[in-house]
Amino acid sequence: MTIDHPTGDVVSPGRMSSFRSGLGPAGLLALVVLAGLAAAQNFDSAAFGVLAPQIRHTFHLDNAGIDSVSALTGAIPLLLSVVIGNLGDRGNRIRISRYSALLWGVTAILTGLAPVLAVLVIARLLGGIGLLSSQTIYPSLLSDYYPKEKRAQVFTVFLIGSTGIGLAASPFAGFLGDSIGWRTTFVLLALPTFVFAALLRLLREPSRASSADVPATYVTGADAPDGVVATPAMEVGNIRDSFRKIRTIRTLRRTWLAVFILGGASAPLSTLVSTYFKDVFHVSSFGRGLIISAVGVGGIVGLILAGALGGRMLGRGQGYQLPFITGVSAVIFAVFLLVVAAAPTLWVAVVAASFAGIGLGGFLTPYTTIVSMVTPSELRSQAYAWSTVFLALGAIAVAVFVGTLADAAGQRVAIGVLSPVIVLGGLVLASTYRFIKDETVDTNPTTTPGILG
Numbered sequence: 001m002t003i004d005h006p007t008g009d010v011v012s013p014g015r016m017s018s019f020r021s022g023l024g025p026a027g028l029l030a031l032v033v034l035a036g037l038a039a040a041q042n043f044d045s046a047a048f049g050v051l052a053p054q055i056r057h058t059f060h061l062d063n064a065g066i067d068s069v070s071a072l073t074g075a076i077p078l079l080l081s082v083v084i085g086n087l088g089d090r091g092n093r094i095r096i097s098r099y100s101a102l103l104w105g106v107t108a109i110l111t112g113l114a115p116v117l118a119v120l121v122i123a124r125l126l127g128g129i130g131l132l133s134s135q136t137i138y139p140s141l142l143s144d145y146y147p148k149e150k151r152a153q154v155f156t157v158f159l160i161g162s163t164g165i166g167l168a169a170s171p172f173a174g175f176l177g178d179s180i181g182w183r184t185t186f187v188l189l190a191l192p193t194f195v196f197a198a199l200l201r202l203l204r205e206p207s208r209a210s211s212a213d214v215p216a217t218y219v220t221g222a223d224a225p226d227g228v229v230a231t232p233a234m235e236v237g238n239i240r241d242s243f244r245k246i247r248t249i250r251t252l253r254r255t256w257l258a259v260f261i262l263g264g265a266s267a268p269l270s271t272l273v274s275t276y277f278k279d280v281f282h283v284s285s286f287g288r289g290l291i292i293s294a295v296g297v298g299g300i301v302g303l304i305l306a307g308a309l310g311g312r313m314l315g316r317g318q319g320y321q322l323p324f325i326t327g328v329s330a331v332i333f334a335v336f337l338l339v340v341a342a343a344p345t346l347w348v349a350v351v352a353a354s355f356a357g358i359g360l361g362g363f364l365t366p367y368t369t370i371v372s373m374v375t376p377s378e379l380r381s382q383a384y385a386w387s388t389v390f391l392a393l394g395a396i397a398v399a400v401f402v403g404t405l406a407d408a409a410g411q412r413v414a415i416g417v418l419s420p421v422i423v424l425g426g427l428v429l430a431s432t433y434r435f436i437k438d439e440t441v442d443t444n445p446t447t448t449p450g451i452l453g
Contacts, residue, residue, distance in 0.1 A: 376441055
């Protein structure tokens with residue numbers, strides 16, 4: 001089996017030894033610990049979607065209520081991602097990651113123990129803050145732990161590893177939810193987070209890559225080989241000053257509009273799809289877990305395909321064509337969602353949902369690559385953070401509307417309404433091809449494309 005990554009190369013079993021030998025002093029340790037921690041955190045996120053019908057029943061909520069809780073508690077913490085990104089650019093990222101992981105683990109347990117809805121909401125909000133490190137700090141650490149020529153492979157392994165392992169949470173959470181209840185399930189799924197948080201103590205803060213994108217893999221200058229200077233952390237301005245610089249990039253402004261639209265359409269989908277299969281086809285928690293896993297597998301397929309195609313474009317110096325992949329992916333995602341909404345049988349809905357996952361996964365790689373291409377290296381963490389802010393704002397804007405629509409007209413109609421909105425967001429992002437050529441700051445195809453949570 002081979003796994004394509006964004007540069008068009010592959011990581012196969014036969015090349016694993018070569019891959020490991022080129023990772024430098026960090027070896028596989030940093031990649032395994034950070035990917036494992038991200039996967040453990042994904043367990044809880046996946047579980048909330050799968051077990052949403054039980055949670056809805058426990059707290060006597062309707063569709064509008066559970067969709068609002070899921071979307072708003074997932075979106076509101078994202079508004080703080082810029083703060084976390086700025087702290088990560090200026091402080092000790094290992095320490096921030098450890099504290100964030102502990103916060104996430106504690107609030108996951110609190111989710112399961114919540115006696116009333118207010119406690120559940122507070123737990124999800126605080127937990128969302130803890131999760132922000134996986135979207136802002138982990139990518140920054142991996143960029144500095146590993147040499148430039150290996151970063152694309154590292155990020156692909158990180159994303160597929162954390163997402164792939166996280167897929168197990170869906171059927172496992174469903175099985176546990178049916179067997180021991182949703183409350184105990186959340187407590188058990190929180191435990192691996194504490195294990196990986198402890199393993200973070202094995203890692204040391206790496207030196208920062210310079211603005212010239214030097215692979216600062218080494219903890220001190222004395223550790224660096226000849227010709228490589230391990231630089232201290234660069235001076236980073238406050239959030240307002242950084243935003244003033246970032247917002248001058250036309251491509252980024254267009255992507256913000258796109259993710260605002262897509263956030264509004266995609267944020268409610270996790271609980272909406274889960275309640276759809278529960279209410280329309282009467283699927284158990286374990287069955288819904290398997291269905292969400294199938295969607296995730298489709299997402300990995302889309303990630304691999306888009307990564308391979310995007311890598312070829314970058315290799316030919318045609319990175320400005322990447323936005324077209326996002327447009328096609330959005331259309332694929334939306335079309336199969338429409339099939340899900342209209343599906344006459346369970347199996348048609350399941351197959352369509354799996355293919356919708358391909359469109360969702362295919363969107364991620366080109367999007368993150370586009371942001372990387374047009375953003376100076378010293379501002380990339382905050383550029384990704386601002387993307388999550390606009391994603392959150394879009395989710396907040398429509399969360400209550402979608403749930404209310406599902407209550408009034410049914411989940412089929414609600415999912416169907418979201419589909420053309422997804423197409424619109426994808427087309428807006430595709431239109432960035434007009435600006436990318438003029439705004440690209442790094443055309444090196446080995447530059448890592450970054451990664452969103």
